[in-house]
Amino acid sequence: MASIESTSRTLRRRQGAAAAVPAAREARPVAAPAPGRSVIEFRGVSKRYSGGDVGLDDVTFAIERGEFVFLVGATGSGKSTVMRLLIKELEPTAGTIRVAGHDLGEIKRKRIAYYRRNVGVVFQDFKLLPSRTVYDNVAYALQVTGGTRREIRDKVPDILRLTGLSTKLHNYPDQLSGGEQQRVSIARAFVNHPPLLLADEPTGNLDPETSVDIMRLLYRINRTGTTVLIASHDQTMVDKMRRRVLELAHGRIVRDEATGLYTRDETTREFARRMRAPSARPPGLG
């Protein structure tokens, strides 16, 4: 992942406003929540599965534009349910979900596809297309939006370099390791530069070193203005990140630490250094 710095510079250049800021000296305020500009808003949301399993139970929370939020909780606590509700793969049993001000319940069937293009998703089970190579899997996310061949040639190799897949372009998903498949899933979710990014266990299959790289990448994406929501088991990772944490237990929100833990804005380089530091050291010292 040596090229991460340069590629994400390209990535930022495409994001307009951020382009002027040199990579090493980022000091732009990030995640300054503007009231009433929620990107995600859950209000009294419950999800009961057909078998009677409780997915979510009266969940209310809001995530502001540009935030970087962790969703944690034990297995079966409802993290993936939140993600799946957000892309309208599931419908809530009760309550309303708003994304960028739009009530998801009011999106017409025909418009769902267009809505989904604004949300990048890293699926817990990757959901790659088995009959396509790594390159084509990522390209597909651009093709569905009517991306031109030129656009695909420009963007796909970039994002694949960024995720460290440059040598696997022509492999099929069944020829990849779990971690590599996960990265393809990440690359596909990023390639459109969606304003909202959902990642369900994006580091679940990666070694600690690569996990840091992925987190760094997500952080970079976040600094370009993308709102990021990550579901994770990895407690040490979450603690080190010192970002907002929502904790679910049995489908209910039991913790929402929105403030306090992180006070200053870091560059991604500082961020990475801190993340790599042994967890025994006091946070922020690296």
Added chain:
Amino acid sequence: MRLGFFLKEAIRSMRRSAAPSFAALATVLVTMLVLGVFIPIVQATNGAANSVAGRVMVDVYMKTGATAADDARVRGELLRVPHVKGVEFVPKQQAYQAQASQYPQAYALLGSNPLPDTFHVIPDKPSNVLLVHSALTPPGASGGVLDPSIQSVSNKQSDTKKILEVTNLVTITAAVLTVLLVLASMLLIANTIRLSLYARRREVEVMKLVGATDWFIRWPFVIEGMIVGSVGALLAICVLGATKIALLDPLASNWTLIAAPRTIGFVVLVIVLLGSGALVSAVGSGLSLRRFLKV
């Protein structure tokens, strides 16, 4: 632009999942073969039935003393009878010659011509022959015939009835069989396609989740169905063509059913098979996909 993409997608998916595509192709091939054999047989049978039924007519025999003027008058009267399509006049000399050449010994024994002038009265539809017959033999007036110079009207009621019944039965049976066979073919093809799509339902789900519209997903499948359908039909046509040249054409000269005039033309058959193969497969793919698009 888009068409090129969809075409490439269709070809890719056929290459990557060759087995289901091959199964669909084989299904189309077999059903088209069966249809390709069956349709001409039905057509030939219908043709034979129709030509038999077409020969159903009423014969009107003139009195031996009838003059040319009588013949002309009767001809006019016959043409005015409802449901009569045409009238064919056979003068007695002509009838004699025809019969004599057929049975020379029997007619050699007869010195003179015993045959009367005859009108073949042809109804507009074979099923109307009985109506025509009863119109020609009105009860009461001049001994039960239309004109005094008419000797008699052929009375083949039971024969014609039987012929009509049999030909109707043949036609209806053939039609029912055709409909059943076409239905069975469509179901078979649609089912094979459904199975091959079922194997790919996860893929379709993923496509939807990354923001593909229904038609964006559907077009490659429809195109794939069209390709599989027309290739299958094309193969069937090749087999049928070879069979026709190798087997049927030599036989046709001594097997009237095959040479029956009403048999569907081979070109028409090719078009029908190709069109229905491609259409059924394409529509089948498009429709079967609907279930999996509900994500």
